[in-house]
Amino acid sequence: MHIIKLSATNSTNSYLRSLIADENLNDFTAVITQNQTSGRGQMGTVWNAEAGKNLTFSVFKDISGFYLEHPFYISMVAALALIKTLNFFGIPKISVKWPNDILSENKKICGVLIENVIKNNKMTASIIGMGLNVNQTEFENLPKASSLKIITGRVFSIDEVAITIINNLKFYFEFLKAGNTAIIKNEYVNYLFRKNKPSTFLDAEGCMFSGFIKGVTNTGNLKVLLENNIVKTFDLKEIQLLY
Template identity: 60%
Template sequence: MRIIKLNAIDSTNSYLKQLSMEEFIADDTIVVANYQTQGRGQMGTSWVSTDSKNLMFSVFKEVSFLPAEQSFYISIATSLAIIKALEQFLIPKLRVKWPNDILSENKKICGVLIENVIKQSHLKATIIGIGLNVNQTDFNNLPKASSLHLLTGKVFDLDEVLRVILENLTFYFNLLKEEKYQELKDTYESLLFRKDKPSTFKNAEGSLFSGFIKSISNSGNLQVLLEDDVLKEFDLKEVSLLY
């Protein structure tokens, strides 16, 4: 395991992606930054963090063993690894807000950005960017955000939290290699935020509708039970779940 520690960088994912184009990158190469000037989230959103208070890192994983059509299992394994790690620090009421935001007490504490490297229709590698709110106490204009410190009152050692997350990533990616797809999917679905509860969604056109989250498809689409008992699938670009 190679860990590259940086003081400040635009984005750990961008840095690792650029590095992979310049040299051979070994499996489990990790880039950690004290501060990101242009942290990125899903669908072009930004990730804002206080300097040296939180964990911002990216992991390079070799995933050529995984069929391209199973690429969402990277997201599943990553989400489960983070939750299992945070359980070890006694963080309460953890859930996954589809596809891979991590919530505690209904507040967002962690975001994940996954960028796959695909060559000739085959998965080769993935870069997993993780932003975890650890010791930050002030979230101006972000009422849905929280941190491990705010949730528990404790100050956490960033290196220790990183170590436990990386251990769990190894564990869950080994399950992927063993093709334990159903086991991973079942566990992920059991942790879905607002599963089987009446929820409000917004579609790509900005219209709101109601439904019940039931499950996910093997490709990672969200399966929502609508009125008249219609089960409909949505991908990430088609729908967002409102809190």
């Protein structure tokens, strides 16, 4: 695997995207930085990480040879690769807070930002950005954040964690390329945070309502069982899961 290490960059996703424009990259080329100055998350949120203590990186995946009807499967693959990695390192009670935040118990330890590359109206590649809290122990004004060190008391090799994630991405992308989408989706749904538990949500108008998470659609919408016994689907802009 080809890993590019940077002391600092504004965004590993942006850096990787600029490389794609200039050259043909090897599959699973990764860019890792000690300090990401303008890290981004889902829906335009900002990802802040203490320099040198966390894993902030992006991975290039060539999907030109895939038959991929629903791009959300890339998000599922990324989440499962992270879960497999965290299980390997002994992190307990892992779940996916839809669509792809990774939690240990109810504390967020990882965020994912996926940006797809489209050429001639066809998706040819994906840039999978991940921010994983590894050895940072203080998160000012972020009571719902945690890290591998806080959870286990151990100091982790960031390089070892990164290589393990990349290998697990390779594992799940082989499943995806072979068309084993049902296996991927079933495993992802089994890890959904608060699945089948009474939960409170906030809609786009700011109104709260209750329901039970039942799963996701192939396009990535969340399936929620409402009080009137009807299952309704919501996309990312329509709903927010409250703790």
